[in-house]
Amino acid sequence: MSVSATLSDEIYLQVVTFLYREAYLLDHWKLEEWLSLLTEDACYLMPVRITEEGIGSGGFLPGLYHFEENKSSLTLRIKRLQTQFAWGENPPPRTRRFIGGVLVHRGDRDHELEVTSSLLFLRSRGDSPDLGILSAERQDILRLTPEGLRLARRLILLDHTVPSLESLFIL
Amino acid sequence: MAARTRSGLRLSDGTPLKELVRVEEGRIAARVFTDPEIYQLELERIFLRCWLAVAHESEIPHPGDYVTRRMGEDPVIVVRDRAGQIHVLLNSCTHRGAEICRASRGNTREFVCPYHGYRFHLDGELASAPAHEWAYDQRFDRKAFTLHRARVGTYGGLIFATWDASAPPLEEYLGDMRWYLDLLLRRTAGGVEVVGAPHRWIIEANWKTGADNFIGDGLHTFMTHRYAIELGVLPNDPLIGWFGWHISIGRGHGVAMVGAPERIPLPPYLGLPQELWPLLERALTDVQRRVLERTATIHGTVFPNLSLLNTTTITTEEGVPRVPFLTLRVWIPLGPHRMEILSWFLVEKEGPEWYKEASRKNYERTFGLTGTFEEDDADIWVSLTRANRGAFARKYHVFNYEMGLHRQPRPKAEWPGPGDAYWGDYCEANQRTFWAQWRHLMAEDGG
Ligand code: FES
Ligand SMILES: [Fe+2]
Numbered sequence: 297m298s299v300s301a302t303l304s305d306e307i308y309l310q311v312v313t314f315l316y317r318e319a320y321l322l323d324h325w326k327l328e329e330w331l332s333l334l335t336e337d338a339c340y341l342m343p344v345r346i347t348e349e350g351i352g353s354g355g356f357l358p359g360l361y362h363f364e365e366n367k368s369s370l371t372l373r374i375k376r377l378q379t380q381f382a383w384g385e386n387p388p389p390r391t392r393r394f395i396g397g398v399l400v401h402r403g404d405r406d407h408e409l410e411v412t413s414s415l416l417f418l419r420s421r422g423d424s425p426d427l428g429i430l431s432a433e434r435q436d437i438l439r440l441t442p443e444g445l446r447l448a449r450r451l452i453l454l455d456h457t458v459p460s461l462e463s464l465f466i467l
Numbered sequence: 468m469a470a471r472t473r474s475g476l477r478l479s480d481g482t483p484l485k486e487l488v489r490v491e492e493g494r495i496a497a498r499v500f501t502d503p504e505i506y507q508l509e510l511e512r513i514f515l516r517c518w519l520a521v522a523h524e525s526e527i528p529h530p531g532d533y534v535t536r537r538m539g540e541d542p543v544i545v546v547r548d549r550a551g552q553i554h555v556l557l558n559s560c561t562h563r564g565a566e567i568c569r570a571s572r573g574n575t576r577e578f579v580c581p582y583h584g585y586r587f588h589l590d591g592e593l594a595s596a597p598a599h600e601w602a603y604d605q606r607f608d609r610k611a612f613t614l615h616r617a618r619v620g621t622y623g624g625l626i627f628a629t630w631d632a633s634a635p636p637l638e639e640y641l642g643d644m645r646w647y648l649d650l651l652l653r654r655t656a657g658g659v660e661v662v663g664a665p666h667r668w669i670i671e672a673n674w675k676t677g678a679d680n681f682i683g684d685g686l687h688t689f690m691t692h693r694y695a696i697e698l699g700v701l702p703n704d705p706l707i708g709w710f711g712w713h714i715s716i717g718r719g720h721g722v723a724m725v726g727a728p729e730r731i732p733l734p735p736y737l738g739l740p741q742e743l744w745p746l747l748e749r750a751l752t753d754v755q756r757r758v759l760e761r762t763a764t765i766h767g768t769v770f771p772n773l774s775l776l777n778t779t780t781i782t783t784e785e786g787v788p789r790v791p792f793l794t795l796r797v798w799i800p801l802g803p804h805r806m807e808i809l810s811w812f813l814v815e816k817e818g819p820e821w822y823k824e825a826s827r828k829n830y831e832r833t834f835g836l837t838g839t840f841e842e843d844d845a846d847i848w849v850s851l852t853r854a855n856r857g858a859f860a861r862k863y864h865v866f867n868y869e870m871g872l873h874r875q876p877r878p879k880a881e882w883p884g885p886g887d888a889y890w891g892d893y894c895e896a897n898q899r900t901f902w903a904q905w906r907h908l909m910a911e912d913g914g
Contacts, residue, residue, distance in 0.1 A: 342837070346664045347571040357572070359663020360812055362837045364828050369784045372698070373832075376839055381693035384842040457571065458807065460669040462849055463842035 303402060311400050311411055311438060314445045319393035322466065327374040331367070335439055335448045340365040342432075342452040342467065355457065362464070363452065373465055384463045389421040389428075403437060408448065411436040415452075417467060430467065431455045469508060475910040478504055484910035490899040493869030497855040498862070500673045505909075506803035512908050513771050514539030518620065518627040518640045520773040520797055521545050521555060523811060525624060525660035531574045531589065537799050537807070538617065538628060544568045544578070545626060548589040555628035556591045557615035567614070572664060578614075591616045623652030624659065625795070643885035644720040644769055650759055651777055651793060655746040657816035659793060662827055666810040666835035674772055674806040675905075676848035677798040681766050681774035682721040682901050683713055685892025686870070691843045700782055702731070711764070713871070713894040714886040719770025719904025721897025722886070726761045735760050737791040738779035740822045743815055754883045768897075770904050772798040781840070783832035790822055792830035804852050808845075810835055868902070870895040 314333075321330040334340075342363040345355045365373070376382050394416040401410040412435055419428040437449040452467055469484075470477050476484045484505070487496035499505055521536040522545040533546035535558060542558040544567075560567050565582035568575075577594060578587040584597040591614035599607040617628035620637030622645065627637050634640065641648065652659055680687065685708035688701070695701040711725030727733050736747055736759050748756055764778040779791035796810035812830045814823050833840040855864060871894030882888035889896050 344664050344666060347569075349570045349573055357664045360666070360827070361831050362666070362835060364831050366784070368786075369828070369832055372700075372783060372785070373839065375698055376694045379694040379697040381697060382839070382842065383691070384846040458667045458669060459836060461836065462670045462845045464837045465839065465842060 303400060307409070308398075308400055310445060311409060312398050314438065315395050315398060315411070315413060318447070319395055323391050323393055325377075325388060327377065327466075331371060331374060333445075333447055334367055334370070335441070335446045336367060338367050338370075338446075338448055338450075340370060340450050340452075342454060345454050345457050347457050354453075356453070362454070363467070370466070377465070382465070385465060387422065389419050391420075392418045394418075407440045409438045409440070409445075411438055415467070419461075421462075428461045430459060430461065430464070432467065469504065476508070478502075484508075485906060488902050488906040488910070490868065490903045490906070493867065493872045493895065493899070495866045495868050495902055497860045497864035497866060499905075500675060501803055501852060501856045502861060503803045506673075506800070508909060510539045510800065513905070514541075514800065516629065516631040516634060516908065517771050518629045518634060518637050519771075520625055520769070520795070521628050522626045523624050523661045523795075523813065524553070524621060524626060526572075526664075527553070529574065531576060533568065533575065534572045535568055535570070536809070538630065539800060542566065543617065543628070545628075546575075546589050552590070553619050553621070553626055554590050555617040555619050555626070556587075557617075559615070560585055561593065561612040561614060562596070585612070587614055623648050625652065640718065641769065642716060642718055642720070644716045644718075644722070644767075646755070646885050647714070647716075647722045647724075647765070647767065648769075648775075650751070650755055651765065651775060652813075653750060654755075654759070655743060655750050655815050655817050657746075659813040660816050661811045661813055662823070663812070665796075665812075667807060668836040669801065669805065669807050670845050670849055671805055672845065672848035672852045673803060674798040674800040676851055677796070677806070677808065677844075678768045678770075678772055678774060679898055679901060680844060680848070681776065682768035683723055683766075683892065683895060683897030685709065685711070685713065685723060685725065685894070687844075691847060692840055694839070694843070695781065701780055709891050709893050711762075711892045712882050712884075713889040713892045713897060714882070714884065715876075715889070715896045715900040716886045717900065719901050720768065721900050722765065722767030722775075723892045723897070724758060724762050724884075725764040725766075725892050727763055733761060733763050734779065734789070737762055737765075737777060738789050739791060739815070740819055742819050742822075743817065746815075746817055758884060768901065770901060772800075774798065776834070781829060781833050783829055783839075787825060790825045790829060792826045792834075794830055794834050804856065810841075868895045868898055872899075 340363055343356050344360045348355045377385050395413050397414040399412045403410045415432045417430040433453040435451040438445045439448040487499050519538045522534050526534050527547045530549045533544050535544050544556045544558050547553050558566050558568050560580040562585050567578045567580045586594045588594050593609050593612040617630050620627050688708040696703050710727050713723045715721050763780050766776045768774045775795050777793045779789055793813045799807040814826050874889050876887035877890055
């Protein structure tokens with residue numbers, strides 16, 4: 297793929313396929329393969345959101361994150377699951393990631409794309425009939441590399457301020 | 468209906484509440500964690516009477532700043548008025564009870580009720596009601612409709628409130644726990660500050676599961692957080708949580724100061740950066756400084772639902788120096804089987820930037836909604852709540868709180884801090900202290 301690609305149906309298709317594939321890997325616990333889709337300098341952020349007054353207020357206060365991760369810390373999170381002692385993830389919950397509203401823009405750097413998408417995350421744990429639910433907007437930077445698209449940065453803007461969920465090791 | 472008799476409070480099935488909490492024998496009935504009737508009594512007998520932590524001063528530094536919190540299930544506004552004084556107000560209008568503040572944080576000059584427009588000053592007094600000369604026939608007594616105000620006290624920047632006019636002053640309520648709170652909140656002249664907004668999330672577990680764990684459960688680390696041992700994040704030694712002091716303060720408070728055996732080197736002062744050492748040495752007494760020097764982890768609970776953790780033992784990224792983090796959290800009851808966890812990350816104001824960042828990341832990755840340690844704990848507390856809701860468990864299941872029952876507190880020469888200090892954090896003396904206070908408020912004391 298040419299590095300200075302113009303936005304085209306072809307690129308849009310590649311981006312959407314990348315996002316679907318990534319969600320598939322996470323939902324199927326192919327976590328190392330998922331990690332390989334991240335650039336070495338990737339960052340993965342989910343700031344804490346609060347309820348504020350005023351239309352247009354995003355409710356993001358600088359300072360604290362739910363996720364403030366890089367590839368090394370994400371690797372440790374994933375290694376944790378392989379110990380069989382991550383009680384929240386074993387027995388493994390069933391997860392389903394729905395992705396929609398994908399918008400693709402050319403990034404600041406010409407080998408990068410800015411991708412916005414919506415995520416609906418459902419999780420079924422144990423024998424409980426209740427689903428854990430999160431919804432979020434994702435603002436990603438995807439980098440065009442010789443191996444294909446790679447995730448260089450993910451900013452997750454959670455819709456919840458007080459999620460009803462025991463825990464979350466990755467979204 | 469629960470009834471009061473000679474032998475204290477009886478539940479509606481005739482069980483004396485006292486019999487469920489036999490701390491002297493190290494036995495606590497499962498029922499206290501899941502019974503809806505007991506839960507309703509807790510809201511009145513504990514949450515209407517105790518001093519409850521609601522915020523930290525650094526969250527509302529300027530006049531007009533507010534956050535909304537809960538005391539028990541009751542929503543409150545914690546606000547700083549123009550003179551700098553802090554008020555804790557029931558977030559319910561004195562006219563018809565609409566919520567007058569609908570954000571979780573902000574800055575305002577006054578609170579205006581969205582229902583009919585009562586306007587309240589920041590100290591809770593009613594400033595005006597619309598068209599009151601006509602609406603109330605010129606008989607409107609503004610002063611009678613102040614928002615409900617809780618008593619407010621602060622310690623080390625932490626803001627507490629109580630609904631009980633006859634409660635002892637906060638300082639007395641905290642008692643000797645202050646000595647240990649100083650080690651966390653006042654170890655440098657500037658103290659600590661909250662970073663950003665707290666983590667908040669809801670789990671299907673009884674609020675006491677968290678309080679009971681943080682107050683003294685040194686034993687669970689090796690099993691609950693086993694992953695960390697498998698990955699070498701924590702040392703593989705079944706005594707990792709043992710080497711320390713388990714200190715019962717009384718009034719339901721407890722704390723543990725965990726170090727390591729002599730053969731294991733520890734960074735001084737929980738690994739706080741060297742830049743802070745001279746500040747510590749100035750702010751702390753010599754005794755406090757010495758005990759902090761050989762400490763790696765401090766955990767504890769201030770009765771009923773404020774817990775604390777300061778630890779340096781965990782790494783979350785290879786090649787990054789170990790730095791401690793400090794979290795305070797409240798276990799907010801939302802029903803017998805449900806709580807909100809509100810967890811603050813705090814750091815020394817005077818700390819260097821690199822340390823603040825490393826400490827924050829360490830906290831975020833191990834505690835809070837997405838924290839790996841928190842996930843281990845939360846999952847088990849949910850399961851504990853789930854497994855003890857059935858009729859059999861409620862009636863017959865009794866938990867073992869015997870650990871350290873026959874151990875004696877050590878003399879002052881061995882532990883110079885206040886409280887009854889037991890050697891070894893594999894002990895349930897603190898938990899028994901918590902439950903003794905719980906029993907006192909629930910079953911024995913007037914109220
Ligand atoms: S309920 Fe607030 S003004 Fe009527
Ligand atoms: Fe734990």
